Amino acid sequence: MPTAKPPMASALRQLESRCQRPSASRSSWGAPVLIERFQPELVIASGDLSHRGREDQLANASRFLHGLARPVLAVPGNHDIPHTFPARFTRAFRGFERQWQTSEPTYSSPTLHVIGLNSVRPWRHQSGGIRNNQLAQARERLRDAQPAAFQIVVLHHHLIGAPWRSRKKPVARRNHVLASLVAAGADLILAGHIHQAAVSERHEFEISRGGERGVVVSVAPGLGQPRPKRQGEARGLHVYEIEETWLRVQTYVWMDTDWGLTAERQFPRGRQPLASEPA
Secondary structure (H helix, E strand, C coil): CCCCCCCEEEECCCCHHHHCCHHHHHHHHHHHHHHHHHCCCEEEECCCCCCCCCHHHHHHHHHHHHCCCCCEEECCCHHHCCCCCCHHHHCCCHHHHHHHCCCCCEEECCCEEEEECCCECCCCCCCECCCHHHHHHHHHHHHCCCCCCEEEEECCCCCCCCHHHCCCCCCCCHHHHHHHHHHHCCCEEEECCCCCCEEEEHHHHCCCCCCCCCCEEEECCECCCCCCCCCCCCEEEEEEEECCCEEEEEEEEECCCCEEEEEEEEEECCCCCCCCCCC
């Protein structure tokens, strides 16, 4: 990392199809370009690294992500467990953990403290949830952050959504999960699942009574595209740039031959807005 700039974290979410369909894999081939440009401190994969949870698919995803030559934090998605029975119930996360050691990882440095939560429920194909004991453990895990570290929570199932995929339900008990993670100290909550980008800050959807600190909720777009004929799924990733007083989120979308910066949003950190205008 260049010493003149604070470290950045990039959220990268990709699917197995990059290994089998050339038209979908070009975005994955282009990912190292952005890694080289931004030199992120951490790459975050918010689930659905494979398509059917097969060992070879998970291994291919692991090789690709580790090939980026940056630290990687990965959590499982609903596609990362076996699709067939009884393996879906008897060894749901064995293949994922063989590649990543755990389904609830932690990354900690003086600048970032990132915890992963496993929201996948093997008995439900699409919907996900976070149990109360996971939320209690998340609170304790976030307390282990170094004093100045930016605190991030990663799970697969989304807490906000893009309008075109409204049929995909967010994480179960969304309000409770979100409130618990905010109360635990999360500065940024990342997810995937809907294959489309969405970003919001708590003051955009919560009535402010003054003094609430800023918390950003973000959903990364899919880097791969397992169903090329499905409409409305741009392939891309998010880059998060963290400064002392603000967080910048950049959305890059693959444009067949290169990356297009399609959106850039900046949010305040702490309890003060970016700016205020007199009434």
